[in-house]
Amino acid sequence: MNKTNRISIVFIVALFSFIGFGQQQLIKGRIIDLKSKAVLPFAVVKAIPSKTATLSDSAGRFRIMPKGNDDTLEVSATGYQKVKIDRSTFEKNIKSENGEFTIYLKSIFIDFKEVTVRAPDELPSTVLHRNLIANKHKNDKKKLDSYAYKLYTKIQFDLNNIGNDIAENKRIKKLNVLLNYLDSTQTGNKYLPLILNETISRFYFKSKPRARKEIIEATRTTGVENLELNTFLGDMYLDLNIYDNIYTIFGKSFISPIANNSRFFYKYYLEDSSFIDQHWCYNLKFIPKRKGTLTFSGSMWIHDTTFAVKKFSANVSPDVNLNFVNDFYFVHEFEQVNQSTWMLSKEKLIADIQLAKGGKLSGFFARKSSQRSEFTVNQEREKKFYNSNSTVEVTEDAKQKSKEEWMMLRPLKLSEQEEGIGDMIDSLNTNPYFKRLKNITYLAASGFYQIGKVELGDLYSLASTNPVEKFRTALSIRTSNAFSKRIEFGIKGAYGFGDKVWKYGTTFRANISPKKRGILSLYYNYDIEQIGLSPYAIGVGNTFATLFSTAPFDKLIFLKKAGASMEKDFGKDIVFFIGGEWKEFNPLGVANFLRPNANEGLDTINQITTTEFKTIIRWAKDEEFISGSFDRTSIRSKFPAISVQAIFGIKYLFGSEYNYQKIELNLEHRTQIGILGRIEYGANIGAIFGNVAYPLLHAIPGNQSLWLMTSAFNKLNFLEFVCDRYTGFYLENHWDGFFMNKLPLVKKLKMRLVTSGRLAYGALSQRHEVNMLFPDFIKEFNRMPYAESTIGIENLFRFFRVDLVWRMTYLDENTHPLGIRARFTLNF
Secondary structure, eight states: OOHHHHHHHHHHHHHHHTHHHHTTOOEEEEEEETTTOOBOTTOEEEEETTTEEEEOOTTSEEEEOOOTTOOEEEEEOTTBOOEEEOHHHHHHHHHSSSSEEEEEEOBSSOOOSOOOOOOOSSOHHHHHHHHHHHTHHHHSGGGOSEEEEEEEEEEEEEEEOOOTTGGGOHHHHTTGGGGGGOEEOTTSOEEEEEEEEEEEEEEEEEETTEEEEEEEEEEEEEEOOOHHHHHHTGGGGSOOOTTSSEEEETTEEEEOTTSTTGGGTEEEEEEEEEEETTEEEEEEEEEESSTTSSOEEEEEEEETTTOOEEEEEEEEOTTOSOSSEEEEEEEEEEEEEETTEEEEEEEEEEEEEESSSSSSSOEEEEEEEEEEEEEEESOOOOHHHHOSSOSEEEOTTGGGOOHHHHHHHOSSOOOHHHHTHHHHHHHHTTOHHHHHHHHHHHHHHHSOEEETTEEEEOGGGSEEEETTTEEEEEEEEEEOTTTOSSEEEEEEEEEETTTTEEEEEEEEEEESOSSSOEEEEEEEEEEEEETTOOTTSOOTTOHHHHHTBSSOOOEEEEEEEEEEEEEEEETTTEEEEEEEEEEEEEEEETOOOEEEOTTSOEEEOOOEEEEEEEEEEEEETTOEEEEOSSOEEEEEOSSOEEEEEEEEEOTTGGGOOOOEEEEEEEEEEEEEOGGGOEEEEEEEEEEEEEOOOGGGSEEOOBOOBSBOOTTSBTTOOTTSBEESEEEEEEEEEEOTTTTGGGSTTGGGGTOEEEEEEEEEEEEOOGGGGGTSOOOTTOBOOOSSOEEEEEEEEEEETTTEEEEEEEEOSSOOTTOOSEEEEEEEOOOO
16 A cells, blocks of 8 residues: 555544534533532533633533534533543534533532631731841840941930911010021921031940940030030930830830830831842831830831841830920931941931920920941950040040031031021020020029029029028029139028028139039038938928928028038049038027036037038949039939948037048939839938037938928928938839829829838937937937838829828827828929
């Protein structure tokens, strides 16, 4: 058989094999579920390759007429495996009796007796946050042995809440120069720059042993000088580390969204991912779980490989129990210095402060922006580099940089308004209305009113009463900073209408070493004083003391004293005080000086004299201050302050009658304790050696006023307990909103709970009665300490604190155990 015949035979066989399709015969059938035997409506039946198709009806039946070249039927239905039927099956169908065949489809689903649906074990946001926490120690700068960088810091205070109609304000028309220096926020609200401080420095740190040093290369301050404003916002000067579990801001412990236990306080959402400075990062949003807690709302961009924070931005959460702060916002941006180290490169903080609700010119912005550059990591310097007398050193020409030099030094250009702050203040200082406004503000804060180069006061001691003077009035005059920032002179005079005697005094202070603070003081005073008064208590001449007294100030003495002292900073953490003082006591009121004589009688002593020298050494590690010309305020130290005081009385020197020694050890500390608020605690122990008259012994500090004293026992009278050996302890807990915020109605009032406890114990030797008998009003300790406890509410109307004081021991029929005390407080 030749090749042509073979091809012809194959073609004929193939032709007869598909004769059924070639004749386009109708195919009928039903589609049924293989397992349940239920009919399947709307299944697709398709002839291939022509793609002729049809759907099964509600009974599962279908009809289709394939084309002549179709050799396969394809049947499919949603949720079922697809079936393909070849030509042999069609041939059987055509030969069947009724021409209909059944097609079974198998379900793609698996049957279960029970199905339980569970959410994923961890959300993507939780996984990201968990990795962030797990890598904190790797990304926190605390891991480094040492680091250094160049730092530019700009701190600015701006008057806000001015309003768009400021030009029509009658008061502002008197200060029309202000209109030339107004600026606007992004929301269009106007503000007026008042104070601008710029600093360029080099910062160095090493961890073992811990030491740091900052060398200020350039610094300038322009604007209104106001120590009180800087003190009010001391936290603007502190270094905030976002990897800490707690952020201490405005004296409150805010819970960090990166804290180890932060998922108890925050909700997290993974919102976005993007490149930031060629680093692929994820954006993690965080919001507080509960209203009123000290938390933040914001977001952070987290690096995908190291899980370090690339950028962090946050606002104080709404409804936080925080005074005067409308908003607080900060942004931190980080730079990857090497493969394993990230350092803070840019920082921005803005606090919107409003001291009074409503009104205009009632608030201010506090801003801080900084840039860090020229990083070096783990390149330690020699130990002697850190062995300087101060943590912060200022170069000799730091304050002498010209305007042109500052333009070259600062990394950011100042706005036109910021540049003009100095010129604006110069213009305002010649404006009578502005000078009065500034002086009234200063009067409220300090009690003194400035008139040129002198200040008149003290507002809070102008009028008072006591059993000896009856009605008393006083006036003080001192030089202002306009006279000198290095020396200060002061005089005071007072007159009692009961005893008709003039009292007077004079003081002199000099800052003899402003670079490393050293204050020399000289003074002379001739006035009435209360025996046993705490150094921090309200004095006899204070207006508040007499208006709110609970018992008469009748244990009085006429005191002449003259002295000199020197307070000097040494090293980084030590303050040294040395002084000498001569005193002459004359008894007044119910106080009396009696001495036993050889005839077993009593001699009345009209006066006693003593001369003593005092020295105090105070140590507080890493304590920092905001300083004025003569006074300063501690920003805070993370460590307790410890002081040792020694006093030596020298007999016969300037007529002194006593030879004695006093020594006392003190400890005090104020610290945050997380969500439980903050605590203040302290302790002291002391002893007196030698024989002295009772006015020279140690009196347990009391308070005979409704004005709450946090440094004294508020239900204890003056001179109720006198000792020559003594010890004491106190603990005060400011709970902030820990309890009050959980009470549905009370939390809207933003009140805060405060509790305290105070103990004192001592002993008194009878040997001192050789010099002077103890008066009847002096008590002796038995085996029990004197104890007081308080529970109070602070933040009443944002400015007041009221305590219920419980005298727990040494009660008698004339002593009520409970008392109410109150005070004015200004806390965030």
